[in-house]
Amino acid sequence: MFEFITDEEERGQVGIGTLIVFIAMVLVAAIAAGVLINTAGFLQSSAQETGEQSSSQVSDRLQEVVTTGTVGNEGTIEKVNVTVSQAPGSGEVDLSNATINWIGPSGTHTLTHENADESGWQFSTSIVKNTDGNNVVLNDPDDRFNIEFDLTATNGPGALGEGQTVTVKINTMSGATTTIRFTAPQSLDGKDAVEL
Structure with a gap:
């Protein structure tokens, strides 16, 4: 007929319920911890990759050693040679993948390396x-390359006259930019080559 539940049985049922709730909380906490650990790992790898790319954009640059110009028969500069090396802390720089912006008296020109399958005015090394x-690859601090611009080539800007100023921006594949600015001397008479 009637069952009588003793205090001991009630405590046993409450204990089992508490144990089930506790196990459920532990499982939820374990799943949440797993998700947090995976997310932290993903964020760490993303941050590391972003840091490496940012570092390359800052450090994988070139450094100007000297810039010279070749004077033609007309008394104007027809060719420009920029000797470059790796900037301190720079990684490998492949000049065949670089683009150069030439900003001069005749306007702005964007150049690619002569090995690139592109048309228009190009630079050589x-x-x-x-x-x-x-x-084409600077991979040692002792490496020195000439970047050569033939100003009178097809699609080129034309020869530089006395006192004209040019800005050259060399953009490497990593996104680093090196800016070089030079001015032709006020007098080119009787000279075959000049330092710019």
Whole structure:
């Protein structure tokens, strides 16, 4: 007929209910911890990749060593050679993937390397000093390359006259930019080459 529940049985049922709630809380906490650990790992790898890209944009630059111009028969500068090296702390710089903005008296020109399959005015490179024989990749602090601009080439800006100023911006594949500014001397008479 009637069952009588003793105090001990009631405490047992309450204890089992508490245990079930506790196990459920532990499971939820474990799942949440797993999600947090995975998210933290993903964020860490994303932050590391972003940091490396940002570092490349700042450090993978070139450094100007010297800029010279070749004077033609007309008494104007027809060719410009910019000798470059790696900037301090720079990684490998592949000049065949670089783009150069030439900003001069005749306007702005965007150049690609002569090895690129592009049309228009292009720049070329030659080795001054290189440790591994590659004529487009600076990968050692001692490497020195000439970046050569033939101003009278097809689609070129034309020769530079006395006192004219040019800004050259070299953009590497990593996004780093090196800015070089030079001015032709006020007198080019009787000279074959000048330092700019």
